[in-house]
Amino acid sequence: MARVARPPAVQQAFVLHQYDWSETSLVLDLFTREQGRIAVVAKGAKRPYSQLRAVLLPFQRIQVTLSKPGKTAEGDVAEVVTLRGAEWAGGMTLPAGAALFSAYYLNELLLKLLARQDPHPQLFEAYADTLPELHAQEDAQSQAALRAFELRLLLEIGLLPDLSLSTLTQAPLDPGRTYMLSAEVGVLPHAGEAAAFSGASLIQLQAALLHGSSAALQYACAACLAPLRQSLRGLLHYHLGHKPLRTRQVMVEVQKLIE
Template sequence: MARRISDEPGFVLHRYDWSESSLILEVFTREHGRVALVAKGAKRPSSNFRPVLLPLQPLHVAFGGDAEIRTLKGAEWVGGQVMPTGDALLAGFYLNELLLRLLARDDPHPQLFDAYADAVAVLASKHGDALEPALRSFELLLLREIGLLPALDLETATQAPLQPEERYALVPEAGVVRASPHETRPSLRGEQWIALQGALDQPGAFTAALALTAEALGELKPQLRALLNYHCGLGTLRTRQLMMDLQTL
């Protein structure tokens, strides 16, 4: 018998046209991970789904079926926050693209879901200075959750503890490596990496990491970008390229 899931927290990551009246949705749920759902009749003007199935908005969804693409039975807006705008909206689409590229379907990540919900709340808060720290904190948590982030308080090759005053770089092919004194690539002091690892180990990891990522934005951003591009298999993500194009204009 096909299983029905009810009252499941979720966010719409992406939507595709399917027939003249229906949509295929990629939805990130708390207890069931990324799932594909068909929303039958969602494009009709009279559909109850039409005003609800928006990205970056907290929902409770109900769905059922045993096929790869299951059927959306219900969707209710939870409320509590407005839609991000401007740079924050583009940043939200960037987070969605990361999840679509790096998360396997039907692989639950409850802690990552909570971090995503926290990140979206920051994007909707209109505090522009928190935008970049929120993105960096979520990137760290995403990489850690799916097993692509090495321990940040150890040299990856030797598993030796980091020295607080030495500088280390996060390298896609090698993990955390000691930076030579004359190196020009981005790096952080050992004490910064150790503090970031401590924040990631806390129950409220996203919030704990915000202040630390804010202090290290200039050096941390290019290192995380290189690691994400390496694992996504792309030179530049679509949303990141769009951001750069808009900045050029």
């Protein structure tokens, strides 16, 4: 029987969320390149003199050193491990303005849609590539970066149909016809008041997804931002079910106060 490879002790990570565990310690939800989303205990991280306080910040790429997984009372491998150390691994400073809301939105998507211990190295790099593209004043570039990340996330977790094919017939799309993206079915000929895509734009999106480049995918998204935003919002809400996105609601409420 083949042995399961033990995850590396040192990993690249981002902090998605943190919870108080005691007066001096935290439980962190980390997004790691090697293991996906994992929970770790950061003992003493809340103490004033702890070196971890300045490192365990959201949206900062860090390098973490983890303890070996322990065992539960039933003999299973414990889900939560202990954080032994963390170092800043370079990257951007804390986002500001609209970029901060957008970055928290990415974190919320990962928390609600990713299973624990399910590695997605391409998605990890896409997350790292997306953060610098989010601007304090929301613009088309920021929107394209968000749509590209949503597409990559849905693809990685198996919830995105092949955008170059008609889902029901599996026939290649006609670049000159219009189509829609249905949450329940997939890619269909356009009908009614649904957001409309040209076949050419969907084919370009699929090609960019297969290419794997964040820049290429953001470029393809920029060409069809309005229908993509509406369609992906419906797709995400459909798969989130009873788990509404609080970050988006906060963004809407703040925009109402500013207007």
